[in-house]
Amino acid sequence: MPNGQSPAIEDYLKTVYAHTEWQPDPITPSALAAALGVAPSSVTEMVKKLAALGLVSHAPYRAVRLTDEGRARALGVVRRHRLIETWLVHEMGYAWDEVHDEAEVLEHAISDRLLEAIDDRLGRPSRDPHGDPIPRADGTVPTEPFVLLADAPAGHLGRVIRISDRDPSVLRDLDDAGIGPGVELRVTDASPLAITVAAGADPAERALAREVAEAIWVTA
Structure with missing residues (x-):
């Protein structure tokens, strides 16, 4: 070695x-x-x-x-x-x-x-x-201050700084949704089952399952 x-x-x-x-x-x-x-x-x-x-x-x-x-x-x-x-x-x-x-x-x-x-x-x-x-x-x-997306309240605006690579299928799904490091997310709703976000300048909202939101870190 x-x-x-x-x-x-x-x-x-x-x-x-x-x-x-x-x-x-x-x-x-x-x-x-x-x-x-x-x-x-x-x-x-x-x-x-x-x-x-x-x-x-x-x-x-x-x-x-x-x-x-x-x-x-x-x-x-x-x-x-x-x-x-x-x-x-x-x-x-x-x-x-x-x-x-x-x-x-x-x-x-x-x-x-x-x-x-x-x-x-x-x-x-x-x-x-x-x-x-x-x-x-x-x-x-x-380093920079961060918060787990699953813990972010409605109204939080943050830039994606990290996505866990533990599950390749989650990475592929997020890539298809246009969500990756550097993308700005606005939390529009935080329910027990899902986190709803708008990504970048796109006004369309996307509901992310809690387990997916637990793999995304955004700026605090």
């Missing part, structure tokens, strides 16, 4: 980081097992290993938190993943719903030299195709 760190360790650190990137609650071992699709016993052993390496802090049956060193390592993985996704869309013709799995593989193999060349070729992008911020080489991450 380019940085001497195993893919398994990288996956764990990235998952712990991603869990708290858009909400404040730290990840529990059971949630970590579910996110990675592994047995709880495997998580227990790996978390012990990560703690011994000084990458996470953890007490039995408590949440798992990254140390400063662990966060720095996690940001390196996240940077590679998101730059690769951006490169695949802008240079290789992939759609935004097709890049996640490819990046999952390539992030463990790409060299720092090639990553720097990709970053330069793309013009030092600050966000990936889904709107997720791309950590800079110095470890800083561009």
Whole structure:
């Protein structure tokens, strides 16, 4: 590997980081097992290993938190993943719903030299195709105030800054609806079942199911 760190360790650190990137609650071992699709016993052993390496802090049956060193390592993985996704869309013709799995593989193999060349070729992008911020080489991450669309009240006006890539079908549906990062949304109704929005200058309203609205973040 380019940085001497195993893919398994990288996956764990990235998952712990991603869990708290858009909400404040730290990840529990059971949630970590579910996110990675592994047995709880495997998580227990790996978390012990990560703690011994000084990458996470953890007490039995408590949440798992990254140390400063662990966060720095996690940001390196996240940077590679998101730059690769951006490169695949802008240079290789992939759609935004097709890049996640490819990046999952390539992030463990790409060299720092090639990553720097990709970053330069793309013009030092600050966000990936889904709107997720791309950590800079110095470890800083561009941020701005946000709110989950599902929590936004009627009358809220905000620009889409991020859409979860967890479900490719949601990405395709939103693309068909003209909703993506950078699009301004106005919430016209917020009911228990759906969030109704108007996108951009188009006066037409679109009802988004709650589970879809829970995958969209807009400016606060």
